[in-house]
Amino acid sequence: xxxxxxxxxxxxxxxxxxxxxxxxxxxxxxxxxxxxxxxxxxxxxxxxxxxxxxxxxxxxxxxxxxxxxxxxxxxxxxxxxxxxxxxxxxxxxxxxxxxxxxxxxxxxxxxxxxxxxxxxxxxxxxxxxxxxxxxxxxxxxxxxxxxxxxxxxxxxxxxxxxxxxxxxxxxxxxxxxxxxxxxxxxxxxxxxxxxxxxxxxxxxxxxxxxxxxxxxxxxxxxxxxxxxxxxxxxxxxxxxxxxxxxxxxxxxxxxxxxxxxxxxxxx
Amino acid sequence: xxxxxxxxxxxxxxxxxxxxxxxxxxxxxxxxxxxxxxxxxxxxxxxxxxxxxxxxxxxxxxxxxxxxxxxxxxxxxxxxxxxxxxxxxxxxxxxxxxxxxxxxxxxxxxxxxxxxxxxxxxxxxxxxxxxxxxxxxxxxxxxxxxxxxxxxxxxxxxxxxxxxxxxxxxxxxxxx
Numbered sequence: 001x002x003x004x005x006x007x008x009x010x011x012x013x014x015x016x017x018x019x020x021x022x023x024x025x026x027x028x029x030x031x032x033x034x035x036x037x038x039x040x041x042x043x044x045x046x047x048x049x050x051x052x053x054x055x056x057x058x059x060x061x062x063x064x065x066x067x068x069x070x071x072x073x074x075x076x077x078x079x080x081x082x083x084x085x086x087x088x089x090x091x092x093x094x095x096x097x098x099x100x101x102x103x104x105x106x107x108x109x110x111x112x113x114x115x116x117x118x119x120x121x122x123x124x125x126x127x128x129x130x131x132x133x134x135x136x137x138x139x140x141x142x143x144x145x146x147x148x149x150x151x152x153x154x155x156x157x158x159x160x161x162x163x164x165x166x167x168x169x170x171x172x173x174x175x176x177x178x179x180x181x182x183x184x185x186x187x188x189x190x191x192x193x194x195x196x197x198x199x200x201x202x203x204x205x206x207x208x209x210x211x212x213x214x215x216x217x218x219x220x221x222x223x224x225x226x227x228x229x230x231x232x233x234x235x236x237x238x239x240x241x242x243x244x245x246x247x248x249x250x251x252x253x254x255x256x257x258x259x260x261x262x263x264x265x266x267x
Numbered sequence: 268x269x270x271x272x273x274x275x276x277x278x279x280x281x282x283x284x285x286x287x288x289x290x291x292x293x294x295x296x297x298x299x300x301x302x303x304x305x306x307x308x309x310x311x312x313x314x315x316x317x318x319x320x321x322x323x324x325x326x327x328x329x330x331x332x333x334x335x336x337x338x339x340x341x342x343x344x345x346x347x348x349x350x351x352x353x354x355x356x357x358x359x360x361x362x363x364x365x366x367x368x369x370x371x372x373x374x375x376x377x378x379x380x381x382x383x384x385x386x387x388x389x390x391x392x393x394x395x396x397x398x399x400x401x402x403x404x405x406x407x408x409x410x411x412x413x414x415x416x417x418x419x420x421x422x423x424x425x426x427x428x429x430x431x432x433x434x435x436x437x438x439x440x441x442x443x
Contacts, residue, residue, distance in 0.1 A: 128356040131304035137315045138364045141338050144322040145331060145372035153323045160319060171305060174298040182309050186316045194320045 002026070007036050016040045136163045150201040151215040157194040158222045161187060165226045168248055172237040180241035184248050187226075191255040195219050199262045216263045223259065226252035314341040328380035329393050335373040336401050342368060343408035350411045355421040358412055362427035369405060369434035377401075377441050395443055402438035409435050 006026050010016050016037055019027060027033045140160040147153055164187045171179060199219060202212045230249040234242050305312075318337040325331040342365040349357035377398050384390045409431040418424050 127359075128354075129300060129304065130360055131308045133305070134308045134312060134315075135364070137312055137319065138338075138342070138368065141315055141319045141322060141335075142368060142372045144319055145335050145338075145376055148331075157320075157323055160316070164316075167305065170298070170301050174302045175305070176302075179302065179305055179309065182313060186313060189316060189320050194323050198323055 003033050006033050133167045150198040150205050151207050151211055153198040154215050154219050158219045161190045162222050172233045175241050177240045180244040184244045187248050188251050191251050196255055196258045199259055216259050220256050220259045223252040223256040311345050328383050329390050332376045332380050332397050335376045339368050339373055347411040353417050355418045355424050359423045359427045362431055366430040366434040374437045398441050402442050405435035405438050
């Protein structure tokens with residue numbers, strides 16, 4: 001061991017020819033170390049005369065030596081299970097419960113997403129619905145104010161009566177008794193106090209017969225249509241308004257009969 | 268077996284949620300809406316029809332002005348009620364009817380009557396009285412529309428107010 005230590009110290013020396021005193025004492029008395037020293041000195045001398053190799057070649061040689069040396073840590077071969085595995089066994093090994101949970105969560109989430117109201121762009125506030133009959137009645141009043149001849153008034157009043165008939169038809173299934181009574185009373189007024197009275201005045205105003213006949217025919221047609229249409233509504237109407245629909249139909253028939261009388265010159 | 272039941276339940280619930288989400292919102296029942304409109308306008312309609320029949324039977328110019336004035340008052344009272352109820356849509360609807368009624372019925376009727384009725388008669392006196400009252404009523408109806416709240420914020424109400432102001436001015440010009 002001592003020789004090894006001495007030889008290692010000799011290799012560390014820049015010039016093995018010049019030994020320190022403590023090494024020289026051993027080397028001079030040790031044949032093995034003397035030979036080692038001689039070899040080292042010969043190698044150093046040989047190396048000194050060798051031409052310096054190209055660094056590129058040195059790198060390549062170094063890489064070659066590394067490749068030739070192979071991996072330092074080799075992969076440990078895994079022993080494969082060569083036993084046969086069925087599809088059923090494979091499914092059994094799958095984590096079914098977490099997968100089912102995820103699938104269920106996705107389905108429920110999709111369902112909830114569909115039920116959520118869609119975000120809507122802000123829209124301008126829409127106006128409240130207007131009652132068409134009110135608008136029509138206002139218009140009829142405006143038009144009635146503009147005419148003075150009985151034949152014109154009869155025509156306007158017949159239009160008003162037609163609109164009241166339309167409202168009775170619309171409300172026949174949903175109206176309360178008071179609502180239909182209100183409509184029936186309005187219809188009575190328009191027919192008995194309006195149409196018939198103005199028709200009777202036509203003779204006083206000396207309305208030409210042809211005009212009188214045409215006006216009365218128009219009004220009678222309207223009243224006849226009301227009588228038949230409202231009568232047809234009765235079976236399907238709400239029971240509480242059926243008598244009131246019958247009343248409207250009767251008003252129309254009575255008005256028609258009175259107009260026929262006027263047409264025949266009986267006013 | 269338990270697993271299958273669990274998955275089936277989840278699937279069924281999800282399908283139900285999808286179906287429910289796909290349903291369109293239920294449409295408002297038309298008949299019910301119509302009835303509501305009729306009920307809210309019933310009294311006004313009864314009065315307007317009554318005054319419409321009066322208009323049809325008006326044999327004198329003054330009677331016609333009177334019947335027109337009654338229709339104007341019907342609409343004006345309903346307008347005032349709508350204003351008190353802070354209902355801008357209703358104010359616009361009734362205000363437009365009112366200004367139309369004044370401009371297209373009452374004012375022409377007054378003009379016709381002033382042309383026909385001889386000066387110094389009781390009829391003229393009655394017509395003047397009616398005209399003055401109609402002008403005053405129109406002014407009051409216009410003033411019943413507030414400048415604050417929902418009604419005050421509505422630009423459509425502003426337009427209605429302007430139309431009513433014009434109608435009121437037309438009547439004021441006919442006062443003597």
